[in-house]
Amino acid sequence: MDGLLNRFVVKRLEPVVRAAGWVARAAVLMLVVLVATNVLLRYVLSWSPVGMQEAEWHLVSPIALLGMAYAVYHRADVRVDFLYERFGPRTRGWVDLLASLLTLAVGALIATLAIPYVMQSYHTGEGSPDPGGLPYRYLLKVFIPLGFALLALQGLIDVLRAGARLFSRAAPEDSREPRP
Amino acid sequence: RAESQTTFNWKMTNAYPPGAPFYVQGPGSPTDFCKKVEILSGGRLKIQHFAAGELIPAMEGFDAVSKGLVEMNAANAYFWAGRIPAAQYFTTVPFGMNTQGMNAWIYHGGGLELWNQIYAEHGLVAMPMGNTGTQMTGWFRKPIENVGDLDGLKMRIPGLAGRVYAELGVTVRLLPGGEIFPALERGVIDAAEFVGPYQDRRLGLHKAAKYYYTTGWHEPTNVTELIINKKAWDSLPEDLRAVVRTAAQACNVESHAWCEAVNADALTDLVTNEGVDARPLPADVVAKLKEVTAETLESLAKADKTTRKVHDAFMDFRGKHESWAAVSEKAFMML
Amino acid sequence: MSGNEWLILALIGGFLTLMMIGVPVAISLAVSGFTVGFIGFGPMLFSLLPARLYGVVTNYTMLAIPLFVFMGVMLEKSRVAEDMLETIGRLMGPVNGGMGIAIVIVGVLMGASTGIVGATVVTVAMLTLPTLMRRGYAPSIASGTICASGTLGQIIPPSLVLILLAEIVGESVGTLFAAAFLPGLVLALVYVVFLLILGRWRPSWVPAIPAGERATSGGLGRDLLRTVLPPLLLMMAVLGSIIAGIAAPTEAASMGALGSALIALAARRMNATLLRETLHGTLTITAMVFFILLCAQPFALAFRGLGGDHLVHELFALLPGGEIGAVLFLMLLLFVLGFFLEWIEISYIALPMFLPVFHGYGTDMVWLATLVAMNLQMSFLTPPFGWALFFLKGVAPPGITTRHIYLGALPFVLLQMLAVMILFFVPEVATWLPKAIGW
Numbered sequence: 001m002d003g004l005l006n007r008f009v010v011k012r013l014e015p016v017v018r019a020a021g022w023v024a025r026a027a028v029l030m031l032v033v034l035v036a037t038n039v040l041l042r043y044v045l046s047w048s049p050v051g052m053q054e055a056e057w058h059l060v061s062p063i064a065l066l067g068m069a070y071a072v073y074h075r076a077d078v079r080v081d082f083l084y085e086r087f088g089p090r091t092r093g094w095v096d097l098l099a100s101l102l103t104l105a106v107g108a109l110i111a112t113l114a115i116p117y118v119m120q121s122y123h124t125g126e127g128s129p130d131p132g133g134l135p136y137r138y139l140l141k142v143f144i145p146l147g148f149a150l151l152a153l154q155g156l157i158d159v160l161r162a163g164a165r166l167f168s169r170a171a172p173e174d175s176r177e178p179r180p
Numbered sequence: 181r182a183e184s185q186t187t188f189n190w191k192m193t194n195a196y197p198p199g200a201p202f203y204v205q206g207p208g209s210p211t212d213f214c215k216k217v218e219i220l221s222g223g224r225l226k227i228q229h230f231a232a233g234e235l236i237p238a239m240e241g242f243d244a245v246s247k248g249l250v251e252m253n254a255a256n257a258y259f260w261a262g263r264i265p266a267a268q269y270f271t272t273v274p275f276g277m278n279t280q281g282m283n284a285w286i287y288h289g290g291g292l293e294l295w296n297q298i299y300a301e302h303g304l305v306a307m308p309m310g311n312t313g314t315q316m317t318g319w320f321r322k323p324i325e326n327v328g329d330l331d332g333l334k335m336r337i338p339g340l341a342g343r344v345y346a347e348l349g350v351t352v353r354l355l356p357g358g359e360i361f362p363a364l365e366r367g368v369i370d371a372a373e374f375v376g377p378y379q380d381r382r383l384g385l386h387k388a389a390k391y392y393y394t395t396g397w398h399e400p401t402n403v404t405e406l407i408i409n410k411k412a413w414d415s416l417p418e419d420l421r422a423v424v425r426t427a428a429q430a431c432n433v434e435s436h437a438w439c440e441a442v443n444a445d446a447l448t449d450l451v452t453n454e455g456v457d458a459r460p461l462p463a464d465v466v467a468k469l470k471e472v473t474a475e476t477l478e479s480l481a482k483a484d485k486t487t488r489k490v491h492d493a494f495m496d497f498r499g500k501h502e503s504w505a506a507v508s509e510k511a512f513m514m515l
Numbered sequence: 516m517s518g519n520e521w522l523i524l525a526l527i528g529g530f531l532t533l534m535m536i537g538v539p540v541a542i543s544l545a546v547s548g549f550t551v552g553f554i555g556f557g558p559m560l561f562s563l564l565p566a567r568l569y570g571v572v573t574n575y576t577m578l579a580i581p582l583f584v585f586m587g588v589m590l591e592k593s594r595v596a597e598d599m600l601e602t603i604g605r606l607m608g609p610v611n612g613g614m615g616i617a618i619v620i621v622g623v624l625m626g627a628s629t630g631i632v633g634a635t636v637v638t639v640a641m642l643t644l645p646t647l648m649r650r651g652y653a654p655s656i657a658s659g660t661i662c663a664s665g666t667l668g669q670i671i672p673p674s675l676v677l678i679l680l681a682e683i684v685g686e687s688v689g690t691l692f693a694a695a696f697l698p699g700l701v702l703a704l705v706y707v708v709f710l711l712i713l714g715r716w717r718p719s720w721v722p723a724i725p726a727g728e729r730a731t732s733g734g735l736g737r738d739l740l741r742t743v744l745p746p747l748l749l750m751m752a753v754l755g756s757i758i759a760g761i762a763a764p765t766e767a768a769s770m771g772a773l774g775s776a777l778i779a780l781a782a783r784r785m786n787a788t789l790l791r792e793t794l795h796g797t798l799t800i801t802a803m804v805f806f807i808l809l810c811a812q813p814f815a816l817a818f819r820g821l822g823g824d825h826l827v828h829e830l831f832a833l834l835p836g837g838e839i840g841a842v843l844f845l846m847l848l849l850f851v852l853g854f855f856l857e858w859i860e861i862s863y864i865a866l867p868m869f870l871p872v873f874h875g876y877g878t879d880m881v882w883l884a885t886l887v888a889m890n891l892q893m894s895f896l897t898p899p900f901g902w903a904l905f906f907l908k909g910v911a912p913p914g915i916t917t918r919h920i921y922l923g924a925l926p927f928v929l930l931q932m933l934a935v936m937i938l939f940f941v942p943e944v945a946t947w948l949p950k951a952i953g954w
């Protein structure tokens with residue numbers, strides 16, 4: 001189990017979540033620069049292309065959706081630990097396993113539901129209704145199945161980790177420990 | 181006989197938010213349409229109405245009805261210009277036709293057939309269900325004396341008109357409805373287009389800008405679109421289809437009549453009590469806008485085969501209608 | 516009770532149970548929504564879910580969340596914010612509760628520049644919570660003060676809640692902005708008075724800065740200039756760019772984000788590590804907010820699909836007491852709904868349905884909308900399901916437990932009820948300003 005955890009989870013799965021996080025962080029930086037640039041260009045030069053305005057809210061999609069798994073990976077998601085902190089280590093382990101199984105299920109379900117939605121946008125060739133707006137709306141919509149698939153992946157990682165903790169004699173690891 | 185016993189429970193979504201007069205509630209509105217259909221059908225066709233955000237977001241109705249997730253959606257066809265560039269023509273055309281002309285084209289000039297030909301590919305049936313009548317050019321913080329005054333002007337104006345203004349040097353700003361007022365009031369934008377006197381007064385735009393330009397060149401009419409899932413439509417018995425068609429026609433007339441009445445009151449109130457300066461655009465500005473509009477429409481028609489077809493059909497009918505209108509409505513207005 | 520009513524109870528009960536045992540809030544919402552929804556009407560309803568998710572991540576006003584969070588994280592990581600609060604705290608000198616009052620002031624300033632609760636609570640928490648803990652504040656009072664100050668932005672214009680309410684009740688946005696301005700300040704004032712009283716009654720909960728430290732750290736004037744001026748300039752950059760007409764309220768947040776980077780640069784603290792940490796912090800916090808908003812969609816869809824809104828409507832029909840009775844009941848209803856639902860859901864469900872009743876009575880819509888806004892704001896603070904509380908929990912240091920946050924929110928919920936009562940009996944608090952300035 002420990003070998004599996006190291007070989008598979010740490011070496012193969014977690015880098016995927018971190019890579020998505022890298023893309024989302026780049027999107028955050030681009031968003032800050034883009035919105036500020038748009039404001040200043042419009043004020044100083046009265047110049048404000050429709051496409052650049054649309055790009056502003058287009059960037060929120062990768063940030064929000066790719067960022068979800070990254071936030072869970074870094075234990076930055078919100079939990080109510082009112083009872084949890086009173087549980088013993090075994091009970092906590094079971095709660096962790098349940099939570100990660102549910103995360104896996106929710107991620108997989110929503111990703112599956114979203115695929116036909118993206119395909120419809122692809123088939124109709126949907127773009128911005130405004131002249132000068134951005135084309136290829138499906139590229140924007142594809143972050144929905146992608147983000148929730150990543151969430152399912154993070155759920156799988158946590159299932160394996162929680163399982164290892166419960167069923168092997170490995171050193172107990174607190175799942176709520178924030179990662180650096 | 182068995183068919184006449186069946187009760188249909190349908191859902192209608194709407195691109196406009198809860199409470200919006202004309203677009204959601206009031207005489208001839210989509211909620212009124214649902215009520216009319218239920219009464220006329222003796223309760224055999226019940227349509228539950230959902231405003232934007234209640235079931236799905238504002239602009240998601242096209243896909244939802246196309247896939248049959250809901251049976252009906254109320255919106256304006258030009259919202260779907262990102263999927264079907266020609267859809268623009270079924271809402272309004274800059275310097276196109278007024279409401280009378282538009283209704284004539286749609287009902288008896290081949291417009292409705294074209295509309296449904298194009299929408300059939302998406303599994304949809306379409307028909308008009310309302311009209312705001314002539315809209316207004318919009319609110320300006322400073323007067324527009326000549327074409328040069330448009331250069332560098334920051335304006336909230338979506339769609340095709342935005343592209344025409346942009347050719348004249350206007351900076352086009354896309355803003356959601358809720359941000360129009362604060363942006364105009366603080367001068368983030370110098371001008372904004374919304375709907376007409378009644379709706380604009382609700383948004384308080386007269387507190388933010390005093391010049392209200394009246395020539396609604398960019399939206400001389402504005403058709404509310406009803407789309408219906410094709411399979412659901414085909415499943416209706418003939419009498420219920422007639423009920424839907426008739427209720428939509430009734431709403432088309434009634435909503436327009438309502439707008440004409442409340443806009444008259446609202447404009448009088450704005451001018452006499454709020455110090456609003458309502459005036460038409462200068463003739464040379466209109467002439468220039470007309471010229472650029474013609475070029476813009478031509479370039480759109482060139483880019484897409486379907487748009488070409490609809491554009492030509494629309495313009496043919498417009499030419500025919502114009503000659504009649506010149507000796508009827510226009511002549512009457514000049515009396 | 517009908518089948519659907521049982522299902523609605525199961526929906527709420529299932530969510531609360533999962534959440535309470537420690538399943539992430541977002542996952543608890545999604546799981547209860549999906550399970551009950553599938554039982555209630557099969558898979559069809561959830562085909563609409565992707566459209567709702569797309570609506571959440573493409574909502575223009577949501578832009579302000581990452582931008583404001585960036586500003587907050589940058590100020591925190593560069594320790595600029597820490598210096599500011601230290602100095603304001605010292606300025607408050609011997610006053611117990613002084614740091615808390617400083618937070619309320621920061622909350623008002625932040626609130627005047629954004630209407631996003633997630634961003635404000637998270638930013639104020641990051642700016643202040645570590646400092647307060649180090650100063651020996653009671654954890655519950657510290658978190659309560661932060662949540663309450665952070666939600667002030669909902670009532671102080673510009674605010675998303677007010678924009679939506681204006682749309683729903685049919686008043687202009689400008690009128691509601693003007694109407695909510697004084698009630699917002701009244702609320703802030705109530706908080707300040709509470710903290711002052713607390714400072715006299717339980718000084719150890721809200722300690723002043725030790726006299727020794729104040730004495731040794733001379734040059735307060737210079738420190739003030741050095742530490743308070745830049746962040747204050749930053750607040751002015753956000754507010755100023757709105758007032759001067761440079762930026763619309765949402766995009767003004769970018770001026771704050773840009774300004775915070777410039778200030779870190781000016782303080783010679785900008786480097787690659789700071790930027791990397793800021794981006795990491797902004798991403799995890801923003802994603803945490805969106806994770807909840809996205810997973811709330813299946814829940815909301817199930818609630819609506821099961822006719823939760825009709826259930827509420829039927830409750831209203833049984834009502835005695837005329838106009839005042841109806842207003843009071845609406846307030847009570849919004850308060851109770853606020854325990855479970857997001858404010859957007861509440862405004863969509865309860866308001867449009869009952870507006871005809873109030874139109875019938877000829878109720879002043881400006882007053883009613885302001886009352887509703889105050890009440891919705893309260894729902895951000897009510898345990899167990901207050902958004903402000905979740906957002907705070909997301910960024911709180913390990914020493915702060917859910918229990919601290921719930922306990923700390925209670926006095927502020929009571930204070931808000933007091934403010935709602937003031938507004939109820941003295942409608943002029945809301946209606947005077949719009950009339951006075953002609954809006």
Ligand code: NA
Nearest residue numbers: 629668671673
């Ligand atoms: Na605000």
Ligand code: NA
Nearest residue numbers: 853894900901
């Ligand atoms: Na709440």
